[in-house]
Amino acid sequence: MEHRHTHTHTHQCGHTHQQSDEHCEHTHEHCDSACSTRSHSGHASCGCAHEHECHEHDHCHEEAQGCGCGCCHSHGSSSHMVLRIVLTVLSFAAIRILEYSGLLAFTAEYTFVAVLLYAIPYLIIGYDILWIAVKNILRGDFFDENFLMSVATIGAMILGEYIEAAAVMLFYQVGEALQGYAVRRSKKSITALMDIRPDYANIEKDGELVQTAPDLLKAGDLIVVKPGEKIPLDGIIVEGESSLNTAALTGESLPRDVYTGDAVLSGSVNLRGLLKIRVTKEFGESTVSKILEMVEHAAEKKAKTETFITRFARIYTPIVVFSAVFLAVLPPLFFAGDWAVWVQRALIFLVISCPCALVISVPLGFFAGIGCASKHGILIKGGNYLEALAQVKTAVFDKTGTLTRGVFTVTAVHADTINEEQLLELTAIAERYSNHPISLSIKAEYRKRTGQNVESGAFEKRVTNVNEIAGRGISAVVDGKKICAGNSRFMDEINAKWRNCSRFGTIVHVAVDGFYAGHIVITDEPKPNAAEAVRQLKKAGVEKTVMLTGDSKAAGDYIASQLNIDEVYADLLPAGKVEIVEKLLTKPLNRKKSGTAQKTAASGTLAFAGDGINDAPVLALADIGIAMGAMGSDAAIEAADVVLMDDDPAKLPLSMRIARRSIRIIRQNIVFALGIKITVMVLGAFGIANMWTAVFADTGVALLAVLNSMRALKIRH
Numbered sequence: 076m077e078h079r080h081t082h083t084h085t086h087q088c089g090h091t092h093q094q095s096d097e098h099c100e101h102t103h104e105h106c107d108s109a110c111s112t113r114s115h116s117g118h119a120s121c122g123c124a125h126e127h128e129c130h131e132h133d134h135c136h137e138e139a140q141g142c143g144c145g146c147c148h149s150h151g152s153s154s155h156m157v158l159r160i161v162l163t164v165l166s167f168a169a170i171r172i173l174e175y176s177g178l179l180a181f182t183a184e185y186t187f188v189a190v191l192l193y194a195i196p197y198l199i200i201g202y203d204i205l206w207i208a209v210k211n212i213l214r215g216d217f218f219d220e221n222f223l224m225s226v227a228t229i230g231a232m233i234l235g236e237y238i239e240a241a242a243v244m245l246f247y248q249v250g251e252a253l254q255g256y257a258v259r260r261s262k263k264s265i266t267a268l269m270d271i272r273p274d275y276a277n278i279e280k281d282g283e284l285v286q287t288a289p290d291l292l293k294a295g296d297l298i299v300v301k302p303g304e305k306i307p308l309d310g311i312i313v314e315g316e317s318s319l320n321t322a323a324l325t326g327e328s329l330p331r332d333v334y335t336g337d338a339v340l341s342g343s344v345n346l347r348g349l350l351k352i353r354v355t356k357e358f359g360e361s362t363v364s365k366i367l368e369m370v371e372h373a374a375e376k377k378a379k380t381e382t383f384i385t386r387f388a389r390i391y392t393p394i395v396v397f398s399a400v401f402l403a404v405l406p407p408l409f410f411a412g413d414w415a416v417w418v419q420r421a422l423i424f425l426v427i428s429c430p431c432a433l434v435i436s437v438p439l440g441f442f443a444g445i446g447c448a449s450k451h452g453i454l455i456k457g458g459n460y461l462e463a464l465a466q467v468k469t470a471v472f473d474k475t476g477t478l479t480r481g482v483f484t485v486t487a488v489h490a491d492t493i494n495e496e497q498l499l500e501l502t503a504i505a506e507r508y509s510n511h512p513i514s515l516s517i518k519a520e521y522r523k524r525t526g527q528n529v530e531s532g533a534f535e536k537r538v539t540n541v542n543e544i545a546g547r548g549i550s551a552v553v554d555g556k557k558i559c560a561g562n563s564r565f566m567d568e569i570n571a572k573w574r575n576c577s578r579f580g581t582i583v584h585v586a587v588d589g590f591y592a593g594h595i596v597i598t599d600e601p602k603p604n605a606a607e608a609v610r611q612l613k614k615a616g617v618e619k620t621v622m623l624t625g626d627s628k629a630a631g632d633y634i635a636s637q638l639n640i641d642e643v644y645a646d647l648l649p650a651g652k653v654e655i656v657e658k659l660l661t662k663p664l665n666r667k668k669s670g671t672a673q674k675t676a677a678s679g680t681l682a683f684a685g686d687g688i689n690d691a692p693v694l695a696l697a698d699i700g701i702a703m704g705a706m707g708s709d710a711a712i713e714a715a716d717v718v719l720m721d722d723d724p725a726k727l728p729l730s731m732r733i734a735r736r737s738i739r740i741i742r743q744n745i746v747f748a749l750g751i752k753i754t755v756m757v758l759g760a761f762g763i764a765n766m767w768t769a770v771f772a773d774t775g776v777a778l779l780a781v782l783n784s785m786r787a788l789k790i791r792h
Contacts, residue, residue, distance in 0.1 A: 156252045159200055163245050166196035167238075193237035201228065201244035220429040223396070227425040231766065234419055239766040243426055246770045273307035273341060289341075290358040300350045306343045309360075310352035312336060317348035321721075387433070395428035395756075402760055416762065423759040426769035432748035436780035437741055443787035444737030450788075452720040453730045454704070460716040463699050464734035468679025469659060470609075470617045470727070473652075473693075474624035474634055475512060476686040477703055478724060479599040483516035487578050487596035496524075498593045502585050503529045504538050505551040505558040513583060514549070516597055546625050546648035548583070559586040562625070564646070566591065579633060581626050599634075604725035606638045611728035615735075618679070621659065623652045623693075652693045656683060660696075684719075684727060701727065729790075737787040744780040751776045 170192050198205075201224070208221040224247060231240035275286040277299040284299055289307040292298065297313070300306050306319070318330040321343045330346055333339055339352060403421035406412030441458035448455050455461050472478050488495040503521035506514035507529045522528050541551040547568070548561015559569055560583055566573040571586035573594070580598040584591070609620055621642045624631045631645035644655050660681055683690075683697035694700030694714040702715030703722040719726045755772035758764035764772070 156248065160245065160249060160252070163196045163200040163241070166199060167241065167245075170196070190232065190237070193232070193241055197228070197232065197237075197241040197244060200241065200248050201225075204244065204247075220392075223392070223425045223429050227422040227769075230418060230422040234415060234422075236419070236766065243766060243770055247774050249774070251774070273305045276307040277301065277304075292354055293357055294354050296354045298352050298354060300345045300352060302345055302347050302349065304345055306339055306341050306345060306350075306352065308341050308352075308354045308358060309339070309356040310354045311338050312350055313353050314351040315348050317350055318346040320344040320346055387430075391430055392428075395425070399424045399428070420759060420762055423764060423766055423769045424756055426766065427752060427756045427759050427764070427772040429773045432752070432773075432777035432780040433745065435777060436744040436748065436784045439781060440737055440741035440744060440784040440787055443784050444733055447737070447788050447790055448730055448733050451726065451729060451733075452723075453726050453733070454718040454720065455730070455734075456716050456718075460699060461734045461737060463680045464682070464717065464731055465738040466680045467617055467682045467699065467731055469619045469621065469681040470612050471621040471623060471656060471659065471681060471683040471693075471697065472640070472724075473683075473685035473690050474622055474626060474631060475599060476722070477684050478605045478622065478638060478640075479601050479634060483512050483581065483597040483599050485516055485520035485595055486580055486598050487576075488520075488593070489576060489596070490593035491574075492590060492592050493587065495593075498585055499524065499595065501553050501556065501558050501587065501592075502560050502583070502595060504534055504553045505541070505549055505560055507534060507538050507551075508541050509543055509549055511543075512599075513581065513597055517583070517595060546651075557588050559589075560584070562627075562646075564648075579629065581630055599630075601634055601637050602722075602724055604723055608724035608727050609638050609640060611725070612731070615728050615731050617731075621655075623647055623655055649690075649692060652690070653696060656681070656693050656696055660698075682727075684724070686722070690714075701730075733787075733790050736790055740783055740787050744783055747783070748776055748780050 204221050205225050208225040211221060224244070228240040228243050231237075231243070273289050276289045276292055277284045278287055278292070278296065279285075279299060284301075292308060298308065298310065302317070312333060312335050314335060316332070316334045318332050319339065321331055321340070331343075333350075338355070339350075399421040402424055403414075403418045406417045407414045438458070441461055444461050445455050445458070448461075455464070485499075488499050490498040493501075499517070499521050503518050506517050509515075518529055527533075537554055539552045541549065543549045544561070544565070547565040548559065550557065550559045552558070559565060559571070562582070563573055563584060566584045566586060569586060569589060571584070571589060571591045573584045573586075573591050576582050576594055576596060578596045580596045583595040583597060585593055585595065612620065619642070620640050621644070622631060622635050622638075622640045623644050624634075625647050626645060628643075628645040631643045634640075635643040644651075647655065680698035682699040682701055683693050684701040684703070685694055686703035690702075691714040694702060694716075699717060700715040701717045701719065704718040704720040717730060719730075752772055755764050755768055759769060
């Protein structure tokens with residue numbers, strides 16, 4: 076991707092993007108070949124927005140795998156390649172017509188005219204491969220398929236096999252062109268996300284709407300979104316109501332109705348009403364920007380299988396080159412073999428040995444799996460995480476917002492030293508600035524009972540010294556009184572003697588000036604698909620399910636019984652969740668990313684799913700961190716390896732099925748490609764396989780492997 080910009084800012088990951096005043100315009104080179112030119116400035120069409128210096132070495136497998144898209148395997152634009160193929164075929168036809176007409180009779184002998192004539196189609200179709208091979212040799216890089224194809228076909232020309240030499244180049248390029256088409260098909264699911272990038276934002280000036288670049292706006296600015304337009308920045312609706320198409324974010328086509336006061340995400344499409352939105356996040360921190368950043372970086376993180384293939388190609392290619400040399404030299408020298416016969420067999424051996432099928436189909440299989448997941452609203456940040464997802468044996472969940480709705484309802488207010496109305500009012504005002512689901516439910520209950528909104532300006536001066544304490548609660552000064560609202564641990568810390576409640580739910584204890592004043596009972600219900608998600612995970616081979624919660628043991632046990640969770644750990648602070656996950660990682664069932672845990676023979680990965688800011692350390696610690704993207708905090712999404720854009724727990728087993736199917740297809744490709752190649756190489760060495768068989772063993776096998784990889788793009792829900 077080529078960025079033409081005048082403003083520079085750096086994302087949290089340290090990746091610097093330069094953005095312009097021209098509507099943050101990103102120039103994508105969406106050529107017909109899907110970044111298949113030999114000297115390309117980026118991989119726009121595969122979502123890899125990074126400049127790769129392939130040094131015009133298009134068959135540089137390391138570079139191809141570096142972005143995981145296989146772009147470096149194509150040859151020029153598709154229209155240019157079609158023209159070359161047509162010219163080659165016409166040249167062949169013209170030469171054959173001359174031969175059959177009797178005007179030329181040189182096919183049985185080596186002549187200068189024959190070489191010149193057959194060199195025409197040979198160079199038309201293969202000049203780029205020859206040129207790259209020469210440049211690579213000058214750089215000291217001998218062992219790649221350009222070198223193999225060049226040596227094999229030049230040798231065939233020297234031996235008088237003119238048609239075979241040109242045909243090998245022709246079919247190789249046809250196969251590469253078809254592979255390029257398959258690669259482009261596999262990228263569509265991910266590159267479709269690039270369409271969510273907003274082109275402009277409407278702001279009102281002097282009674283008129285003016286289009287401006289989204290990256291120039293700041294939090295607090297007011298934007299206007301007309302029907303049919305994309306929402307350019309995250310914000311809250313201050314006027315209007317509408318339906319939003321969030322398919323690009325969540326993978327779900329069902330429109331979402333929104334009203335005044337609702338939070339909306341950038342990248343959604345406004346379907347009907349005019350909306351006025353107060354911006355809450357600048358462009359660099361908006362949902363659409365983070366999604367695009369995830370997509371751009373997704374292919375950078377290679378799986379172990381991809382890394383193995385890279386190492387394998389480095390060792391494999393020199394071995395087959397030297398084997399071909401021995402095959403050509405040893406039989407004539409020591410066994411009185413015919414030089415022409417054994418050199419021909421060695422050349423056929425070289426053509427067969429090209430590792431194209433492996434170095435293209437394996438990264439493509441991972442890329443297709445990531446693309447399939449993105450179509451269903453699952454963002455997987457790299458091939459290594461896709462591979463780890465396929466091996467999950469322990470699934471750990473945060474409770475609130477992950478397995479439960481996270482939409483709390485106040486079911487009881489029990490006051491001790493003050494009346495219920497005062498208790499609810501003081502607590503709601505203390506929670507005025509908090510966006511925690513429990514805080515929102517308390518404020519909503521106060522608004523429901525009194526008709527007053529504590530977030531309005533009338534309440535601003537009534538509350539000061541607000542301090543939200545993760546895992547405990549909140550403290551604030553309301554009307555000169557010190558209000559502490561939170562769990563029992565918080566009450567113990569301030570020495571307020573609290574009392575328990577027989578009602579089921581989350582208990583928010585409240586102390587006023589250090590004395591216990593009562594408590595508020597709040598309930599949360601499991602998400603509709605949570606129980607089925609847990610069942611499907613176990614069906615998929617997950618051996619243990621664990622739930623972590625800062626809530627009471629009673630509340631945790633109730634949800635766990637509803638969902639058939641194996642283990643529950645309750646009353647946890649953020650540090651407590653980290654400790655539990657560390658213990659689970661050290662058990663024989665699991666392996667840890669780093670540290671002292673030992674990997675066992677029967678190892679499996681541990682996945683943790685969470686959504687809150689206090690889940691970020693656990694998401695980073697787990698083998699696979701899965702964040703709920705729609706309701707999840709920015710910190711959780713940043714720390715996670717996988718993001719579920721619609722917060723649906725049913726996407727957890729779906730992501731595992733996609734990962735396992737992708738890995739299964741990739742392994743099929745490896746076995747298929749190696750099996751066919753080794754078989755045909757042996758046949759070629761004994762003179763059973765000819766040059767045409769060699770073409771199939773190279774290009775044909777590569778194409779079949781690519782087509783097999785494309786199956787990873789589709790999976791049933």
